[in-house]
Amino acid sequence: MGKGWFLRWVMVVGVMGWCVEVEGLGVNWGTQATHQLRADTVVQMLKDNGIQKVKLFDADESSMGALAGSGIEVMVAIPNNQLAEMNDYDRAMQWVKKNVTRYNFRGGVNIKYVAVGNEPFLKSYNGSFLNVTFPALQNIQNALNAAGVGDSIKATVPLNADVYESPPNNPVPSAGIFRPDISDLMTQIVQFLAKSGAPFTVNIYPFLSLYGNDNFPFDYAFFDGVANPINDNGVSYTNVFDANFDTLVSALKAVGYGNMPILVGEVGWPTDGDKNANVGNAFRFYNGLLPRLAANKGTPLRPGFIEVYLFGLIDEDAKSIAPGNFERHWGIFRYDGQPKFPMDLSGQGQNKLLVGVQNVHYLDSKWCMFNPDAQDLSKLADNINYACTFADCTALGYGSSCNNLDANGNASYAFNMYYQTQDQNYMACNFEGLARLTTNNISTPTCNFIIQINPSSSSSLRPPVVPFLFITLPLILIL
Numbered sequence: 001m002g003k004g005w006f007l008r009w010v011m012v013v014g015v016m017g018w019c020v021e022v023e024g025l026g027v028n029w030g031t032q033a034t035h036q037l038r039a040d041t042v043v044q045m046l047k048d049n050g051i052q053k054v055k056l057f058d059a060d061e062s063s064m065g066a067l068a069g070s071g072i073e074v075m076v077a078i079p080n081n082q083l084a085e086m087n088d089y090d091r092a093m094q095w096v097k098k099n100v101t102r103y104n105f106r107g108g109v110n111i112k113y114v115a116v117g118n119e120p121f122l123k124s125y126n127g128s129f130l131n132v133t134f135p136a137l138q139n140i141q142n143a144l145n146a147a148g149v150g151d152s153i154k155a156t157v158p159l160n161a162d163v164y165e166s167p168p169n170n171p172v173p174s175a176g177i178f179r180p181d182i183s184d185l186m187t188q189i190v191q192f193l194a195k196s197g198a199p200f201t202v203n204i205y206p207f208l209s210l211y212g213n214d215n216f217p218f219d220y221a222f223f224d225g226v227a228n229p230i231n232d233n234g235v236s237y238t239n240v241f242d243a244n245f246d247t248l249v250s251a252l253k254a255v256g257y258g259n260m261p262i263l264v265g266e267v268g269w270p271t272d273g274d275k276n277a278n279v280g281n282a283f284r285f286y287n288g289l290l291p292r293l294a295a296n297k298g299t300p301l302r303p304g305f306i307e308v309y310l311f312g313l314i315d316e317d318a319k320s321i322a323p324g325n326f327e328r329h330w331g332i333f334r335y336d337g338q339p340k341f342p343m344d345l346s347g348q349g350q351n352k353l354l355v356g357v358q359n360v361h362y363l364d365s366k367w368c369m370f371n372p373d374a375q376d377l378s379k380l381a382d383n384i385n386y387a388c389t390f391a392d393c394t395a396l397g398y399g400s401s402c403n404n405l406d407a408n409g410n411a412s413y414a415f416n417m418y419y420q421t422q423d424q425n426y427m428a429c430n431f432e433g434l435a436r437l438t439t440n441n442i443s444t445p446t447c448n449f450i451i452q453i454n455p456s457s458s459s460s461l462r463p464p465v466v467p468f469l470f471i472t473l474p475l476i477l478i479l
Contacts, residue, residue: 027313029056030316031057032316033335034317038066039062042314046313049355050346052071054067056075057079064109068103077158086140092136096140114154114155117133117157121179156263161202161248163182164178164248165177166247173242173246173249174246176247190260191257200261200262202263203265204264211276223285223289223292224284237300242300269330272400273395274324275398277400291348310332314333315335338360361453363420369415370409380411383432384415387414387415391418401446402444412442421452423452
């Protein structure tokens with residue numbers, strides 16, 4: 001197999017009480033959901049599954065409060081939209097006081113890292129955060145030092161794998177370099193991380209190597225072998241995770257820091273929203289990844305232990321789908337905190353369903369469906385687009401779990417998702433007479449018509465019910 005496709009995977013990445021987990025294994029806990037599970041129940045679920053590390057995307061008080069006293073190691077985060085503010089050292093000091101030292105007491109939150117931004121150098125951001133990320137990193141670490149916690153809490157920047165690459169004329173891991181347009185900036189950041197004793201944090205997504213690239217060798221995204229591995233000066237690469245990771249190792253070596261600790265901030269596989277995003281592929285991916293981590297196999301250039309955070313913990317139905325419909329389906333748990341498929345977080349291959357969130361309360365067993373007696377269907381498409389503008393219809397997309405529904409089924413799915421998002425408000429199941437309620441579960445063997453979590457037992461972020469207006473959804477629906 002030629003080396004040309006190897007470069008392509010680098011390019012596409014731009015965008016248990018009874019369970020003993022893999023050493024160093026953590027999870028990403030995102031909260032961009034219309035109906036968030038109560039933070040204390042999520043923390044208990046983490047403990048029930050033996051998960052001892054969690055990476056957040058902010059410093060939300062409910063999450064932090066629930067984590068207090070749990071002993072779970074935490075990476076708190078500063079969102080990208082706050083990076084410019086952190087260029088002011090006084091504001092950085094205030095942030096550290098409010099979100100770090102405030103929890104630094106016996107029985108408090110076990111904070112280990114502060115994530116400064118999240119993939120701020122993505123090419124798709126068009127340089128928006130190039131000038132503010134490094135000063136923010138410096139100020140936060142210096143503020144941690146000034147607060148007396150800098151020895152135990154380190155600031156780092158979770159970066160996407162598109163910050164490094166192999167040159168087109170030699171697309172192998174050993175030729176890895178930092179992206180030429182940000183090479184000087186990356187070198188400065190690496191030098192600062194080394195000086196402060198912080199790890200380099202990278203997000204690696206084999207799934208994205210497949211997404212939108214039908215020429216990528218499918219099996220190379222997994223860990224169970226390929227017919228034609230990449231040969232890099234006698235070193236054999238049988239999976240894209242190792243090749244990607246070692247491209248970073250080489251890039252670090254090229255700037256004089258080949259031994260810098262590397263933390264994998266995100267790695268996972270989505271279960272819906274794309275033809276390759278399904279439970280079967282997710283199971284295959286994790287069933288290959290976790291035993292390798294448990295065995296401390298490492299990679300050819302960095303054998304041994306790797307600290308990894310799985311992405312993600314729970315599905316998030318309010319995430320942006322700009323990168324793809326799959327963005328709302330990364331969780332190893334469903335929206336309601338229930339496990340999707342068997343896993344063994346110890347990496348021993350004893351797969352069983354993880355312990356889900358306990359005592360989840362749901363809305364009534366009612367669904368909103370297309371009204372078969374409706375006479376005027378002229379506004380059906382408009383109503384479906386409206387429903388999917390304010391609710392999650394990504395499962396209807398090409399190759400997704402509900403893609404096989406007929407036209408009436410598409411309408412029913414869209415109407416029900418909106419109805420559930422609106423907490424089953426009776427006004428949310430009308431759609432100009434095109435919808436009606438039913439107490440019969442209208443799910444199919446492959447498509448789940450959900451009942452949403454009762455807002456009294458969750459944090460609800462649903463949009464308000466608003467009068468009907470036409471809003472185009474550029475995403476899915478074909479009647």
